[in-house]
Amino acid sequence: MSEFRIGERLIGREAPPFIIAEMSGNHNQSLERAFAIVEAAAAAGAHAIKLQTYTADTMTLDLDEGEFHVSDPNSLWQGTSLYRLYEQAYTPWEWHEPLFARAAELGLLAFSTPFDASAVDFLERLSVPAYKIASFENTDLPLIARVAATGKPLIISTGMASIAELDAAVTTARQAGCQDLVLLKCTSTYPASAADSHLRTLPHLRDLFGCEVGLSDHTGGIGAAVAAVALGATVIEKHFTLDRADGGVDAAFSLEPDELRSLVTETERAWQALGGIRYGVQAAERPSLQFRRSLYVVKDLGAGEILTPGHVRSIRPGLGLAPAHLDEVIGRRARQAIPRGTPLAWSLLQ
Template identity: 45%
Template structure:
């Protein structure tokens, strides 16, 4: 699994398929291929059924009031959004074939057992499930890496979830800052929280980003994110519960390019001239003769100055050479070096 065994330090970019297959296995496979071409490291799905994630009930507690899914009943929404379990081994095989990592979010223990049966190598815990401590404990007991979103969570709730993973002797954990709104707004992303999570829990961190555009994701990388997750679709015109806040292929590819550019800009701690600057070192200032100077003549503020370019002694030696004398005749425009000073 690439995330836990990466030999490089590049950001791990996850394309979340979620419901964007819109009930079509062929479209799900198309999304896998498109994600690979757009530069994603990984494709993620979700493993639940309407019956494993909720119950078939129409009372007020199960109705959605407001937001993207206003007026929906939870059970009917999940019936439309779920990824059939009978597809999932085939989707994993398709991902293996095209060379992109594949993992899933389980929402109950039966989903974990199923994913284990098809050889799942790592797991996602969704923000809404961060408080499901028995589920997290069961996932952690499998000894696989876990990426956990933290939308809505208090510091105490995150601590509970992290502790239950570690009690299973599983230290392969990463935490994602997340705003659990669909779509989220950048103004409330609070990416400093991501940095604080890294300091508090000593784990890799990243961003599960439901906002439109890539500004939040690229900023998160600049602030130290190791993982970026974005919902991904072929087209937002394909009707499904997640389309409105998902990235299309060209948008995702543009985000990947921006992230890779930011990574290069972050670079490493390095002082001195970078390769692109080497040719310009000669245009720094140094000490030059600005008048003809005879052998034995004294160096003064009138005949030597600190000017561009940089072929002479460094300016910090200027006061040291004033009052000294020329060893040879020096022509105006000659860089001053120690060999011509008595």
């Protein structure tokens, strides 16, 4: 069994999917907005709020040339430098503790993605219940080892990683002490297309590494997440904002509150619908048996009269003999007078 708990929350196929609302940079450098995002996530029914813990200086160099300048015309962040992007997106470290406290008041689990060892040290002082490794860091084996050494549950996004790279990440995590692991299928484009999601990877990922699996989803809407649950995802992570129209570094691929509420509802409904392998009549279906077809007398019969095709039809409701017996009853004699509208039974026939 690969299931485990984050706080009091069970992570595994015997529980509804664990829904993480990723704040990322959607606070737009406003602590008041950050609090509002936490509160909206709780009101929408999310199970956890996640931050990202870094500074521009722990991520990159303050340069705006060559590879340090975002020049891809298809990027949401084209025209800026990596350093300025991270300055805009980062969550001030002094915000973490009050945001985590507010989440706890609202019944939300709260944790973060660290991007270097100093962030792990900081988050350990805040007693986070779990850690997340971002896709771009899934080849940073020293960071994975440092996080795994805490012994806390570890969630790793798999974006862009080959099987060999994932094997190295998982092996490193386990050797460093990680017992509870989730691998999130992820497409590292922002936003991502449904066609690039390849959710059929999920059961293969679970079989390969013997751990829980989920989806870090950058597509629009909730369709991919619901499909992922049907394929075995037990964790769903989506970026979350108050209103995409407010802008921000991640707003374009983030859910709004009503969408997050739908995500929580529909992924749990998908999980409930999976059930097990089942045939035959379920307890809830028993009242519906009456709506099957069965054999009824549709023309008055006298005692001793021979049944013809004109006397018997297969109709609803289902209180008579099964339609399969039609050929067996034709040609038999009525044991007694049988009025039209009587469900046919063997006891009525000679």
